[in-house]
Amino acid sequence: MIGRRPRRVLVLGGARSGKxxxxxxxxxxxxxxxxxxxGAVPDGSDAEWTDRVGLHRARRPASWRTVETVDLAAVLGRPGPPVLVDCLTTWxxxxxxxxxxxxxxxxxxxxLAAAVDALVDAWAGTRRRVTAVSNEVGGGIVPATASGRRFRDEMGALNARMAARADRVWLLTAGIPQRLR
Incomplete structure (x- = not known):
């Protein structure tokens, strides 16, 4: 990576960590x-989600183009400008x-396995400059429900696979970035 800009950057952190x-x-x-x-496009039924998405939209420069999709493999597979994926958790x-x-x-x-494999393969093979944001979910409490534990486990496995193929990995804790790779 010396002298080159990293092509695949993964930014991990907890909720509201600044990632x-x-x-x-x-x-x-x-x-x-x-x-x-x-994430889901706000429809007005969840005021907190609508506000959260609104804050993200307000921070983006007007020159950035927003694409609302879960077909990340297609996005990463086509040529184009740099990509910011926000976020793998909602994906x-x-x-x-x-x-x-x-x-x-x-x-x-x-x-699910096929979709995750397709995303990881597209991430590994993309020629685009990509920064992907994801929640680090393994350091908290054990979820009380089977569905919560399943989601946490799938998220941890996805993060590990994406990190293994990333050129650079950052972890944000309390708004402080730490470079892991």
């Missing part, structure tokens, strides 16, 4: 960033829903 703001600041001088929002939550994990669909586990 999104840190990732945005890394790209603030780039005019043509493709900002990929993986995983939506993907688990879409695969039928919570409804017990017969092929849910296989569909």
């Amino acid at each position: 999104s703001r840190f990732a945005e600041q890394r790209l603030h001088r780039v005019r043509g960033v493709e900002y990929v929002a993986c 995983l939550a939506r993907t688990m829903d879409d695969c039928g994990i919570w409804t017990g669909a017969p092929d849910a586990d296989a569909r």
Whole structure:
């Protein structure tokens, strides 16, 4: 990495740790960033979510283009400007829903594994400059529900796989960035 800009950067942290703001600041001088929002589009039914998304939107430069999708493999597979993915946690939550994990669909586990594999492969092979934000969920309390534990375990495994293929990894704790790689 000496003398080269890292192509794949993973930014990890807990809730409200400053990870999104840190990732945005890394790209603030780039005019043509493709900002990929993986969370649900606010529909007004959840005021807190609407406010949270509004704060993220207000921080973005007007020159950045927002893409709301969970098809990250397609985004990473095509040429284009630098990408900021915010965030892998909402991507995983939506993907688990879409695969039928919570409804017990017969092929849910296989569909989830395929989606995660496709994302990790696209991350490893992308030619684009990408910064991905994700929640570090393994350092907290053990979730009280089986679904909470399943999500935590899947998130930890995804983070580990993405970090293994990242050029640089950052961890934010209490707003303080620490470079892990």
